[in-house]
Amino acid sequence: MQYQSPFEDWYTYSTVHKPLPDFTCETGLVLFPPELVPGIGHPLVDKLGDHATRRLMMRKLESYNAFTEKLEYKAVMAASIKIAQNPRAFGLCEQAGREARLIVTDESHHAYVAIELIKRIPGFSELPPLAPSQPPFLRGLEELEKSLPAEFADDLLIAFVAISETLITSILRGIPRDPRVVSAVRNTVRDHCIDEARHHSYFVYVVHQHWASSAPDRREILASLYAKLIRLFLDPNIDLCRAWLLEAGLDLHDAEVVLRDYYSPERVAAGIRADSFPTLKLMERVGVLDHPTARPAFVEQKLID
Ligand SMILES: [Fe+2]
Numbered sequence: 001m002q003y004q005s006p007f008e009d010w011y012t013y014s015t016v017h018k019p020l021p022d023f024t025c026e027t028g029l030v031l032f033p034p035e036l037v038p039g040i041g042h043p044l045v046d047k048l049g050d051h052a053t054r055r056l057m058m059r060k061l062e063s064y065n066a067f068t069e070k071l072e073y074k075a076v077m078a079a080s081i082k083i084a085q086n087p088r089a090f091g092l093c094e095q096a097g098r099e100a101r102l103i104v105t106d107e108s109h110h111a112y113v114a115i116e117l118i119k120r121i122p123g124f125s126e127l128p129p130l131a132p133s134q135p136p137f138l139r140g141l142e143e144l145e146k147s148l149p150a151e152f153a154d155d156l157l158i159a160f161v162a163i164s165e166t167l168i169t170s171i172l173r174g175i176p177r178d179p180r181v182v183s184a185v186r187n188t189v190r191d192h193c194i195d196e197a198r199h200h201s202y203f204v205y206v207v208h209q210h211w212a213s214s215a216p217d218r219r220e221i222l223a224s225l226y227a228k229l230i231r232l233f234l235d236p237n238i239d240l241c242r243a244w245l246l247e248a249g250l251d252l253h254d255a256e257v258v259l260r261d262y263y264s265p266e267r268v269a270a271g272i273r274a275d276s277f278p279t280l281k282l283m284e285r286v287g288v289l290d291h292p293t294a295r296p297a298f299v300e301q302k303l304i305d
């Protein structure tokens with residue numbers, strides 16, 4: 001695939017060159033779309049009152065931003081640096097390698113803004129810290145790395161980041177235009193989306209080239225890895241949601257009832273398919289799904305029938 005730089009207007013349009021977003025939090029508006037926060041609207045949570053609802057929203061926003069920071073630092077920036085330093089290892093041209101450094105800059109800015117946003121939400125400083133936990137994607141990457149021959153460690157990271165950068169989650173899709181949500185959150189997500197549209201086209205090229213330049217042994221590994229990585233990125237962090245529900249005032253039994261209702265296997269699978277749709281189409285276009293080990297792996301992860 002020919003590289004077409006998505007960064008020609010980078011100095012004009014990238015958000016790192018613009019002022020910080022307007023962090024206004026209007027009273028009467030919500031911090032997050034309620035349907036994306038597990039438990040909100042459930043009768044067992046409604047019984048706890050407005051305080052519990054607001055706390056759950058704060059926790060959701062907090063975890064979304066903490067996740068963004070970790071993803072940018074530990075995965076996207078790390079992968080982009082590897083690409084910048086050795087583009088040929090993944091079949092990328094020299095210009096794409098040079099421009100990976102612009103992604104490092106964008107992502108570092110996204111991590112900064114994510115943390116700034118959360119610090120400026122009224123009432124956030126009084127929120128007690130939750131027990132620190134590693135996001136599941138980092139644990140999952142460590143486990144996958146152990147299961148692979150050492151020489152594929154960089155391919156694992158590049159494949160994971162290419163997946164995460166080509167997915168369009170319901171959060172990125174919906175929040176900027178959601179009039180129920182405070183300006184601070186809408187503006188921050190909107191700015192992030194503007195940069196991510198450029199990264200999306202860049203990583204479409206990365207997936208094409210990484211696959212096309214791979215010898216049969218690397219294809220064999222990538223073919224089943226992609227399916228696992230999509231699930232790893234999109235699977236909900238149920239343990240964390242349970243901790244929020246307990247903190248909001250539910251007992252363990254009721255928390256489990258709420259989680260079972262919100263995260264029914266059908267609902268989780270439908271959400272994951274919707275969010276991964278562009279990436280699944282990409283897998284098809286690139287030819288990954290024609291590989292004999294890919295299709296069963298995608299079916300096993302319930303991404304396709
Ligand atoms: Fe980002």
Ligand SMILES: [Fe+2]
Nearest residue numbers: 076165196199
């Ligand atoms: Fe990105």
